[in-house]
Amino acid sequence: MADAIRVLSMEAVHRAKSGHQGMPMGMADVATVLWTKFLRYDPKKPDWADRDRFVLSAGHGSMLLYALLHLTGFKSVSMDDIKNFRQWGASTPGHPEYGHTAGVECTTGPLGQGLATAVGMAMAERHLNARFGDDLVNHKTWVIAGDGCLMEGVSHEAISLAGRFNLNNLIVLFDDNNVTIDGWATLAETGDQLKRFAAAGWAVKSVDGHDHAKLAAVMRWAVRQDKPVMIACKTKVSRGAGALEGDKHGHGYNLFDDQIKAAREAMGWAHEPFTVPADIKKAWESAGRKGTRTRKAWEDAAKANPKYEELTAAMAGDFADNAFEALDAHIKASLxxxxxxxxxxxxxxxxxxxxxxxxxxxxxxxDLTGSVNTLVKGMGTYDTADYTGRYVHYGVREFGMAAAMNGMALHGGIIPYAGTFFVFSDYSRPAIRLGALMGAKVVHVMTHDSIGVGEDGPTHQPVEHLASFRAMPGLHVFRPADMVETAECWKAALHAGGPSMLVLTRQKIPAVRTSGENLAQKGAYEVSAAQGEAVVSIFASGSEVSVAVAAQKLLEADGIATRVVSTPCWDLFDAQTPAYKASVIGDAPVKVAVEAAVSLGWEKFIGNDGVFVGMKGFGASAPADRLFKEFGITAEGVAAAAKAAVRV
Amino acid sequence: MADAIRVLSMEAVHRAKSGHQGMPMGMADVATVLWTKFLRYDPKKPDWADRDRFVLSAGHGSMLLYALLHLTGFKSVSMDDIKNFRQWGASTPGHPEYGHTAGVECTTGPLGQGLATAVGMAMAERHLNARFGDDLVNHKTWVIAGDGCLMEGVSHEAISLAGRFNLNNLIVLFDDNNVTIDGWATLAETGDQLKRFAAAGWAVKSVDGHDHAKLAAVMRWAVRQDKPVMIACKTKVSRGAGALEGDKHGHGYNLFDDQIKAAREAMGWAHEPFTVPADIKKAWESAGRKGTRTRKAWEDAAKANPKYEELTAAMAGDFADNAFEALDAHIKASLxxxxxxxxxxxxxxxxxxxxxxxxxxxxxxxDLTGSVNTLVKGMGTYDTADYTGRYVHYGVREFGMAAAMNGMALHGGIIPYAGTFFVFSDYSRPAIRLGALMGAKVVHVMTHDSIGVGEDGPTHQPVEHLASFRAMPGLHVFRPADMVETAECWKAALHAGGPSMLVLTRQKIPAVRTSGENLAQKGAYEVSAAQGEAVVSIFASGSEVSVAVAAQKLLEADGIATRVVSTPCWDLFDAQTPAYKASVIGDAPVKVAVEAAVSLGWEKFIGNDGVFVGMKGFGASAPADRLFKEFGITAEGVAAAAKAAVRV
Known part of the structure; x- marks a missing residue:
């Protein structure tokens, strides 16, 4: 049965002329034992709430997963898809993509992140288990990780978090083959992984990754542990591929026709390419059908459970009818x-x-709870003694936090949000990107969003981050201007189909919104009209909207009709009608943008002949008021720049 | 003597009403033993080549470093600077800034990175030691790291690298105080740090961080080890500050007048605020003078060393007169x-x-040596057996690599360059930013720069990364279009005052440059003129310049005069004269930009009424040619878009 994985992987990679057969062939035995004897899944219902989650963190070995999905009977991966591995329109892209192929639990490829995302899945499971009980939620998260995954820094954050929260439902199968792209892994790594995981509080064991009996025994041991488990599976890369087996060149695509022929012969695999003999396919499908029976049995029992409806609604992401009542009242009051x-x-x-x-x-x-205002009284702390707590102390682990949030969202039943300083979004950026690619509904709360940070200085003052995230597809970047806009942005974020980021000030700023409803959801809108036909349009976001409104007053006092546009979310604005967009941009002859950040992208509003008031480089360490003055980001500065342009 | 650090830290933080006295007070004893008995430095010559490097990775404890610099006699930190801690213009910003304050070896604050940068410093020292010998280069790198540093993922990459390369010149003093911002560190961390470092191949010990004799003994032990060394210094945060001492609230600013008074009294410190009594100041300065004598003795001996001139030139970053001769000849030949x-x-x-x-x-x-083309034959491999090797296998550690590169550049004598896939620049971004802030001359080689990646799919295809790095101040982002531009960009990068990034294709592209000299250094220039007065200007970078030139041919064939502008480096273009910039942008009525990336920022060239041909979202998995066709980034697509705009 494992040879079916090996042959399909060899053949698909060979046909695509790219990809990796090394890991699928090396881990075929481990995967076979797992998917036939331990993993809880139903090919007929890939989104069964109480299934085990399987994450291929070493995503370049995607053929392993595609072979498993095809063999066990998932409709999402046909033999044609396997033949079209890595081709346009197939369900078998180079790296597994969540949402593209049913049965793929997580988009992987950027190393280390599958493991870190899996930690979030396991955290979600423990929480929902505590909330709904063993009968409704009680499953494992299994991860296959390679040398590269464990070299990435995020693996440290992930295994520390798993150790801290004692995730006894998480089992990592480490493909311990000592081969990476550059050659032997020891070229760059000489650490002891077992000791490393043990130091983080994991149960660890090493096993021959090609001995099915030993693999079954160690997995039986693993599922009984009361700790997260790491199993180092000693494998030979490209196992079964002749001279490449166990070789430092065995990682990626480099098999020739005759080598594949020889490998097939050595395995005794006498079938046409892309053909799995009926008996072997049947054995695999039987493993899949066992899962279907388990799922049905669970479902029958679950339906009698008083909490079943609630679980179903939670997994569907439904909100209660009155979920936003209090927020709406708060918006009204704040206006x-x-x-x-x-x-x-x-x-x-x-x-x-x-x-x-x-x-x-x-x-x-x-580790910035008090500064980022993410803790609400009565949430309870998520901890080993009681996983019902709804507040997680992630520690100083921005990347691990963002990846775990993705994992919770993918698991379902949870909408995670968490905060750090905006400048540290750089640390979590790879996970924010992966979340955007997957459409994972999470909310990143990013405070201390400009030189308004003040004394902490340029290491802590984002200037390029707004532009850098506005460039990221699939992510809503919100920079609200006051209490009303902030509430509106939260509402929009919770209704978005993917991740959002709220970019928020450290410093106090005055209210700018006194009327209107759901205006932030349009992305940009006129927040303060001109007295008469506007000569100047000022565009701003967040803390600079009140600066713009103050500048407007100065200009109007000088007889220069000025309007102000607030731009809390650029991509929501992009999605508006051309007529609406034109009306917001307007036709005032002078267009000014003000933002305590670099200018990149603002030409979208002000053209390439507009006036930009903002940052040209990094900030400095001093009280915030002083910095805004020194860098000229003040009402006076904006008014002066606008006047100069009016005079030209 | 340690109390002088404590009192100054308390007073400065109190006066600034922000900052952290917890770490400086807790680590005052450790720092005192280190700076009076072990650290090799000369306050009179902060850039002495063979000094020990001291990196305060827990940069929020900056007052510790400022107090040490002031007390030992560095001119860069006066008592006025300490009084003006965290104020505009002072040499004492919230976090230590390299280049701003002599004696600060590295900008720190973003946690974990000081440690990771220090690894690069230690790597540089081992290399230069092997090249120049013990008499010229033989020093240590000392790091103070906190709980937060060790939670960050990059700490894993750093300690693994240090273990792999057996950096016996690196000593980490861990401020083991079990306190972070949210409270006890155990809220988020229960791992065993000693076991963790040991698993990575380090020598480890724990010590009472307030016992000077024990501290001296453990440091004596540390400098003799033939491995990197981690010492867990058990300390009490805010040591000496009454009720805050050892308390979970002792991390940051929150002492009141009367608490400070009580703390001073308990220490028996009966001096005016910001006053260090003469005898204590003298003792500190005597430690500094001992360093001056050591430096002078080294200098006297070094000057007699035949390699001294070479070392001096290397540390100054001088190039040999003929350093670029071969490259210039190569450019000529490629034209x-x-x-x-x-x-x-x-x-x-x-x-x-x-x-x-x-x-x-x-x-x-x-771990992408063969793909990123960074290895030149004969460089030799950097390894424990021979540190003269000039090629480093960093492993799958993009962030650790970029931070280590910064450290090498800061150490001096080395210009580091290294490569990974452009999409993984997300992983190394925090270090790229810190390098930009510090002006560290490093070259990031980023290949596989668009959907041209092909089959690996959207996880491996950058679309927003160009915009995100063009937004970063202090970083030159180069996207060359062919052999000539690539060589010109390399030359510009090596002459830059800070970091550069070369963004390079995986796929083959035709040459576009057949004449001209050093044009890439202007940032943007007309690479192909129109026949007659241009109706269309096409702006492009990298692989899309040849697409633009092909589109130009199609348009000219239809009688539409078209010019093409190559834009290899936007910030170098920004620095040109207004007249030059206007001439490059030109006044063709139709402006088109083409780039296999998102549009953000291109309005700078094409205004907000120009035509952009590029990506609107993430890519897909398929052969590259197919992707360029599917996403419409072809000569035909550009020509059609231009024609449609001409017709309007």
């Missing part, structure tokens, strides 16, 4: 009270209305 | 031969001329 506040506090206020109303929300922070 | 090649191969060709001519160049890759 009247016009509070002056930091938008990080505004976000905290929004959360205080959302968290009690939406049980799916699980919050957290990378 | 004539007009080779069709992938720009990653063009980069390899440039390196084959540069590496033999510039001994400071140390190359490497994050």
């Amino acid at each position: 009247e009270s016009k509070p002056t506040d930091a938008t990080r506090s505004c976000s905290g206020a929004a959360l205080s209305h959302l968290v009690p109303a939406i049980p799916a929300l699980i919050g957290g922070s990378a | 004539e031969s007009k080779p069709t090649d992938a720009t990653r191969s063009c980069s390899g060709a440039a390196l084959s001329h540069l590496v033999p001519a510039i001994p400071a160049l140390i190359g490497g890759s994050a």
Whole structure:
């Protein structure tokens, strides 16, 4: 049965002339034991809530997963798809893609992240298990990780988190083959992985990765542990591929026709290419059918469980009818009270209305809880003694946090949000990207969003981050201007089909919104009209909207009709009608943009002859007020720049 | 003496009303023993080549470093600077900044990175030691790291690299105080750090961080080890600050007047604020003077060393007169031969001329050597048996690699370059930013720069990365279009005052440059003129310049005069004269930009009414040619878009 994986992997990679047969052939035995004896899944119902999650962290070995999905009877991967491995339109892209191929639990390829995402899945399972009980939620998360995954820094954050939260439902199968792209793994790695995982609180064992009996025994041991488990599977890369077997050149595509022929002969595999003999296919499908029976039995019992409806709604991501009632009332009240506040506090206020109303929300922070306002009273702390807690102390692990959030969202039943300083979004960026690619609904709360950070200085002051994330497809970047906009952005984020990022101030700023409904959802809108036909349009986001409104007052006092446009979310604006967009951009002869960040992208609003007031380089360490003055990002600075342009 | 650090830290933080006294007070004893008995430095000559490097990885504890610099006699930190801690213009910013304050070896604050940068410093020292001998180069790198540093994933990459390369000149003093911002460190971390470092091949010990005799003994032990050394210093945060001492609230600013008074009294410190009594100041300065004597003795001996001049030139970053001769000849030849090649191969060709001519160049890759063309024959492998090797196998550690490169550059004597896939620049981004902030001269070789990656699919295809790095201040982003431009960009990168990034294709592309000299250095230039007055200007970079030139041919054939502008480096273009910029942008009524990436920022060339041909979202898995067709990034697509705009 394992040879079926090997042959399909060899053949598909050979036909595509690219890809990796090394890992699929090396791990075929491990995968066979896992998928026939241990893994809980149903090819007929890939989204069964209580299935085990299987994450191929070493995503370049995608053929392993495609072979397994095809062999066990998932409809998503046909033999034609395997023949069209890595081709346009096939369900078998170079790396597994969540949402593209049913049965793929997570998009992988950027190394280390599958493991880190799996930690989030396991965290989600423990939480939902605590909430719904063993009968409804009780499953494992299995990970196959390679040398590269374990070299990546994020693996450290992941295994520390798993150790800290004692995720006894997480089992990592390490493809311990000592081969990477450059050659032997020891070229770059001489650490002891077993000791390393043990130091983080894991149960660890080493096993011959080609001995089915020993593999079954160690997996039986693994599922009984009360800790996360790492099993180092000693394997030979490209196992079965003649001279490449166990060789440092065995990682990727480089088999020739005659080598494949020889390998097939050595395996005694006398079938046409892309053909699996009926008896072997039957054996695989029988493993799949066993899973179908397990799922049906679970379903029959589950339907009698009083919490079944609630679980189903949670997994579907449904909101209760009144989920946003309190938030809407808060918006209404804020339109009247016009509070002056930091938008990080505004976000905290929004959360205080959302968290009690939406049980799916699980919050957290990378050791900046008090600063990022993500903790709502009464959430409880997520911890080993009680996984029902809804607040996670992720530690100083921005990347691991973002990846875990993706994992929770992929698992389902949870909408994760968590916060750190905006400048540290650089650390979590690879996971934010993967979340955007997967459409994982998570909310990144990013505070301290400009030189407004003040004394902490340029290491802590984002200037290029807004542009860098506005460039990322599939991610809503929100930079709200006050209490009302912040609440509106939270609402939009929770209704988005993928990840969102809220970019929020440390410093207090005045309210700019006194009327209107759901305006932030349009991405950009006129927040303050001109008295008469506008000569100047000022475009701004976040803390600079109030600066723009103050500049508007100065200009109007000088007889220069000026309007102000708030631009809380550029990609939502892009999605509006051309007529709406034209009306927002307007035709004032002078267009000014102000943002405490670099200019890249603002030409979209002001053209390449507009005036930009903002940052030209990194910030500095001093109180925030002083910095805004020194860098000229003030009402006076904006008014002066606008006047100069009007005079030209 | 340690109390002087404590009192200054308390007072400065109190006066600034922000910052952290917890770490400086907790680690004051460790720092005192280190800076009076072990550290090799000279306050009179902060850039002494053979000094020990001291890196405060826990950069928020900056007052520790400022106090040490002031007390030992560095001119860069006066008592006024300490009084003006975290204020505009002072040499004492919130986090230590390299280049801003003499004696600060590395900008720190983003946690974990100081440690990872220090690994690069230690690697540089081992290389230069092997090249110049013990008499000229033989020093240690000392690091103070906190709980947060060790939680960050990059710490794993750093300690694995240090273990692999057996950096016996690296000593990490871990401030083991079990306190982070959210509270006790155990809230988020229960791993065993000693076992973790030991698993990576380090020598480890634990010590009472307040017992000077024990600290001296353990440091004596540490400097004799033939491995990297980690010492867990058990300390009490805010040691000496009354109730805050050893408390989970002792991390940051929160002492009141009366608490400070009580703390001073308990220490028996009866002096005015910001006053260090003469005898204590004298003792500190005496430690500094001992360093001056050591430096002078070294200098006297070194000047007699035949390699002294060479070391001095290397540390100054001087190039030999003929360093670029071979490259210039290669450019000349390529203008004539007009080779069709992938720009990653063009980069390899440039390196084959540069590496033999510039001994400071140390190359490497994050396990993609064969794909990123960074290895030049004869470089030798950097390894424990022979540190003279000039090629580093960094393993799958993009972030650790970039941070180590920064460290090598900061150490001096080395110009590091190394490669990975462009999409994985996300992993190394935090270090690229810190390098940009510090002006560290390193070259990031980023290949596989678009959907041209092909079959590996969207996880491996950058679409937003060009925009995201063009937004980063202080970083030159080069995207050359062919062999000539690639060589010109390499030359510009090696003459830059800070970091550069070369963004290179996987796929082969035709030559576009057949004349001109050093044009890439202007950032953008007309690469192909129109026949007659241009109706269309096409702007492009990298692989799309040849697409633009092909589109130009189609348009000219239809009687539409068209010019093409290549834009290899936007920030170098920004630095040109307004007249030059206007001439390059030109006044053709139709402006088109084409780039296999998202549009953000291109309005700078084409205004907000121009035509952009490129990506609107993530890519897909298929052969590259197919992808360019499916996404419409072809000569035909560009010509059609231009024609449609001409017709309007």
